[in-house]
Amino acid sequence: MKEWDTFPSITKGKGIWLIDSKGNKIIDAVGSMWCNVWGHSNPQLVKAITNQSKRIQHSSLFNLTNEPVEKLANNLIKISPGMHKVFFSDNGSSAMEIAIKMALQYWKNIGEPNKTQIATVENGYHGDTFGAMSVGYVPEFFEKFKKQLFTTVQFPVPNKYRVPKGFNFSDYQNDCLDKIEKRFSKQDNIAAFIMESGAQMAGGVIIYPKGFQKKIRNICKKYGVLFVLDEIATGFGRLGSMTQYQEQKSIPDIVAYGKMLTGGYLTMAATLANKKIYDSFSGEFNEWKHLFHGHTYTGNPIAASVANENFNMYQKNNLIKKIQSTSKVFTDYHQRISEIDIVGDIRHKGMLMGIELVSDKNKKTPIRTKKSINKVFFEEGKKHGIYFRTLGNIVMLVPPLAITEKELNLLLDRTIKTIEAVRIQII
Numbered sequence: 001m002k003e004w005d006t007f008p009s010i011t012k013g014k015g016i017w018l019i020d021s022k023g024n025k026i027i028d029a030v031g032s033m034w035c036n037v038w039g040h041s042n043p044q045l046v047k048a049i050t051n052q053s054k055r056i057q058h059s060s061l062f063n064l065t066n067e068p069v070e071k072l073a074n075n076l077i078k079i080s081p082g083m084h085k086v087f088f089s090d091n092g093s094s095a096m097e098i099a100i101k102m103a104l105q106y107w108k109n110i111g112e113p114n115k116t117q118i119a120t121v122e123n124g125y126h127g128d129t130f131g132a133m134s135v136g137y138v139p140e141f142f143e144k145f146k147k148q149l150f151t152t153v154q155f156p157v158p159n160k161y162r163v164p165k166g167f168n169f170s171d172y173q174n175d176c177l178d179k180i181e182k183r184f185s186k187q188d189n190i191a192a193f194i195m196e197s198g199a200q201m202a203g204g205v206i207i208y209p210k211g212f213q214k215k216i217r218n219i220c221k222k223y224g225v226l227f228v229l230d231e232i233a234t235g236f237g238r239l240g241s242m243t244q245y246q247e248q249k250s251i252p253d254i255v256a257y258g259k260m261l262t263g264g265y266l267t268m269a270a271t272l273a274n275k276k277i278y279d280s281f282s283g284e285f286n287e288w289k290h291l292f293h294g295h296t297y298t299g300n301p302i303a304a305s306v307a308n309e310n311f312n313m314y315q316k317n318n319l320i321k322k323i324q325s326t327s328k329v330f331t332d333y334h335q336r337i338s339e340i341d342i343v344g345d346i347r348h349k350g351m352l353m354g355i356e357l358v359s360d361k362n363k364k365t366p367i368r369t370k371k372s373i374n375k376v377f378f379e380e381g382k383k384h385g386i387y388f389r390t391l392g393n394i395v396m397l398v399p400p401l402a403i404t405e406k407e408l409n410l411l412l413d414r415t416i417k418t419i420e421a422v423r424i425q426i427i
């Protein structure tokens with residue numbers, strides 16, 4: 001895009017601050033693409049990286065294992081009720097590709113080869129690789145590749161801000177669930193239902209209503225469809241609980257984690273499966289039931305070490321409780337933010353806030369700008385000392401999870417100033 005001709009070059013980071021080559025300090029409101037937990041340059045995490053780097057930097061998980069990754073697998077199983085084994089990869093998209101392959105092959109392994117379809121929700125997002133784009137089809141992002149993607153069965157997600165005419169929100173939720181149940185009762189070739197856990201992030205910060213995810217899980221159980229959850233962006237405290245699936249009482253068959261797993265310092269992801277799935281892959285060699293999947297950097301010991309230290313720090317600092325308390329600061333600002341006349345809706349849970357900007361509050365028309373709104377907001381944010389990346393007309397606040405109350409107040413004050421400044425520019 002021509003409008004993005006130059007970029008600030010980030011040379012240092014400290015806590016919530018990013019510092020560029022010119023010495024400008026900006027608050028990282030994006031949490032380094034939603035993955036930062038403890039802020040930048042945390043000494044304990046850096047130490048875990050340097051200590052492990054001196055021992056072994058990389059050793060593959062093909063026929064071998066290593067101590068940090070074994071420990072990490074145990075840590076992951078401990079926080080994941082119902083899960084039995086861990087499959088490591090090095091980014092969220094791959095973790096989701098693995099989840100898709102596991103779900104599809106499971107049915108072949110147990111002798112039900114007709115179960116080949118995948119059900120998803122509209123505007124879900126699971127990454128940028130082809131399988132992930134197929135199951136997480138956000139039209140604005142992926143329309144150019146539509147012909148190359150495999151087809152899925154898609155269902156709507158209830159968005160409280162945009163309830164279709166003729167419905168109240170409760171009816172609308174029931175209608176969404178009815179659509180799933182009706183389809184599943186007629187179609188017996190659905191292998192799995194895949195969705196983000198707790199909320200849609202890239203699809204517009206849509207926080208599911210209470211009970212919605214659990215009800216989908218129950219429908220899946222009733223009709224013999226595997227339930228696959230993506231906790232890559234929403235787990236590990238982002239929405240205020242270690243796993244959203246526990247909060248939502250919706251234990252999946254397969255779950256994926258990524259982003260915050262290493263505190264946001266190195267690249268690692270994981271796909272966990274329950275015993276039923278795992279056992280289906282452990283036949284004799286000549287039965288070919290094993291999963292053909294593996295990446296060069298799968299199970300990297302440095303990434304695993306920093307992830308283990310990250311786990312220690314969650315426990316020692318009681319991070320989930322801290323997030324639940326700090327995130328009340330967001331609530332304190334609801335009123336002030338909603339009074340700005342280009343703010344249509346505010347959606348907030350845990351350490352996530354989405355502010356939907358509209359040009360007409362009654363009609364809920366998304367605001368438009370000559371340049372992309374992302375660019376306009378980014379430039380204005382920089383002037384106010386914040387790094388923003390908006391999702392179209394939705395301003396996302398996804399700060400490092402351990403941000404303090406004082407820092408969050410500062411971020412929100414500056415966010416209000418930025419929205420006001422953008423309002424003046426466009427009106």
Ligand SMILES: Cc1ncc(COP(=O)(O)O)c(C=O)c1O
Pocket residue numbers: 091092093094096125126127128196201202230231232233234258259
């Ligand atoms: C819910 C969700 N799943 C998967 C991914 C893909 O992760 P990655 O960017 O590490 O490939 C993302 C990335 O934003 C995500 O938000």
